[in-house]
Amino acid sequence: MTTSHFAHLAAYNEWMNRKLYGAAAALPAERLHEDRGAFFGSIFGTLNHLVIADLIWFKRIAAGVPGLASLQCLDELPRPASLDQRLCATLPELDALRLKLDAVILAFSAEVQPAQLDGAFTWTSMKGIASTKRLGDVLLHVFNHQTHHRGQATTLFSQLGVDVGPTDLLLLLPEVA
Template structure:
């Protein structure tokens, strides 16, 4: 399905795009970042927090934790302070890049299994599909944030892969 090179590329893309959104959102006030804009997770800050926590949950699943929600709490209101979010987001992006850089093709074979937090039966999907979903999920929600930022009057960088700076 996907390759280690794909994961390397999209981990870099993830960091670049998150940096772009953070730079744009930093031009807004705290109140503007938390203003409900009618998006699925309400605000720019809420959507960015969803991405931050969802990245941790999905990465933990890929790494073999079947119950990541026991130690990772998905919380749309935390981190509440922008400076805390900026630092934590940068650290999470470094973790994602380290994970991707350490991959080889065999690491994407096999199955990811996890128990949903609602007590449903255990789910599973191929590890490569789970990795693809990881990056697709990021792109989806960053697109929502990009649109909210644009409507708020700040302009993030373009999102085209061809525009991504080389290392």
């Protein structure tokens, strides 16, 4: 994959998050927090988990890949201790954190270089297990993880009769001659 692929995925991530947070803002708080049997319980829990996972991964990348100016501001953002830690009490607070994080992901995707994507990236999991993989492959996992849980969120919205609209990445890809 090239850096342009990750730029597309970052733009898709931001676009979908705007759709989901818009849909979430239209729901009463009790519906947003209602346990719907999803892995992270509620719509809010699922959106919260996505923020947690992105924070964890991009903080790992910031620590493991030197020279990425776009990730320096991550020091100001929370460091989650678990995958289901409640980072914010309200949707507006979570949305503000999501907006900051999406801006970081977009800036990172514009900054990362092909040599960095091909390079080894080492991190330690939350269980203390060290791993080394190609950074580009890890990023594929990160963006795939986002898509997976956003798919769960769109299902939860659908169960409540809320249509978040089209969700295909294809809609954001440029036409070519």
